[in-house]
Amino acid sequence: MSSQRLLAFGLRFYVVVFFLYLFLPLLIMAAATFNDSRFPTVTPWDGTTLRWFGELAADGGMWQALGNSVIVAFGVLCLAVPIGISTALFLNTVSSRAKPFLYALILSPLLTPGVIIGISTLIFWRQFGVSGGIFLTVLGQATFIAAYVMLMVTARLQRFDRTMERAALDLGASQWQMFRRILLPYLKPAILSAAVIAFLQSFENYNTTLFVVGYDTTLTVYIASKVRTGLTPAVNALGLILILVTVVLAVAYEVKRRREEAARARA
Numbered sequence: 001m002s003s004q005r006l007l008a009f010g011l012r013f014y015v016v017v018f019f020l021y022l023f024l025p026l027l028i029m030a031a032a033t034f035n036d037s038r039f040p041t042v043t044p045w046d047g048t049t050l051r052w053f054g055e056l057a058a059d060g061g062m063w064q065a066l067g068n069s070v071i072v073a074f075g076v077l078c079l080a081v082p083i084g085i086s087t088a089l090f091l092n093t094v095s096s097r098a099k100p101f102l103y104a105l106i107l108s109p110l111l112t113p114g115v116i117i118g119i120s121t122l123i124f125w126r127q128f129g130v131s132g133g134i135f136l137t138v139l140g141q142a143t144f145i146a147a148y149v150m151l152m153v154t155a156r157l158q159r160f161d162r163t164m165e166r167a168a169l170d171l172g173a174s175q176w177q178m179f180r181r182i183l184l185p186y187l188k189p190a191i192l193s194a195a196v197i198a199f200l201q202s203f204e205n206y207n208t209t210l211f212v213v214g215y216d217t218t219l220t221v222y223i224a225s226k227v228r229t230g231l232t233p234a235v236n237a238l239g240l241i242l243i244l245v246t247v248v249l250a251v252a253y254e255v256k257r258r259r260e261e262a263a264r265a266r267a
Helices: 002-032 051-058 060-093 098-111 114-126 134-157 162-170 175-203 207-212 219-229 234-266
Strands: none
Touching: 002 234, 051 234, 060 098, 060 134, 060 175, 060 219, 060 234, 098 134, 114 134, 114 207, 134 175, 134 207, 162 175, 207 219
16 A cells, blocks of 8 residues: 555656646746846846736737748648648558658658758759748748658558448549548548647747748747847747637637537437
């Protein structure tokens, strides 16, 4: 009994430390938003204020950088998700000895430093007269983010019952009908999850973006430049807003999911 209690205590202690490790920096960042100090810190506490939200609203450069990050993320989403899905479907049909080689080749961008991807992308596209900017940023990020999508869709495909596919084809369905009515609904959870991961990976990317963004500025590049010239708690205010938006969206999705499950259970 003593060993079981010790194990239970150790497990609870680990869970508490784990969540503190995850959320304590976010709580400190949120608290620094309301500190009257011109530095993003909670010590010393110079008084409670809301003026950093006003500073954030007046910072046109940060809002422009945020808009560029959203544009790039949606561009990467539209490019990486179809490529990742197509690659996963292709690898699912390959049964030769070349499959491990192809798999490693497709995953190689994930193992390549982002700096190398950014520099090589810039050098390659300059040969065709394409200079740095949002378009090149989308291309550079999509080269490795598509691999994340491929991994998530491939994991879902490995649990797919291929007899359903053969049965649909035997009943006269075309390849497109089989994909649209059977395979695509089955892959929908993985595709949605991969799309979210692709968006977040693009939104927070810095190493690759720094070399291909050109005269445009994304949020990560803008914040990095502000670190050198003087960072204010306005950045904390933006981070707090993004956290709140993320929490609200996550709660809304969970409520919607539970309502759908309850509706299916009643049916």
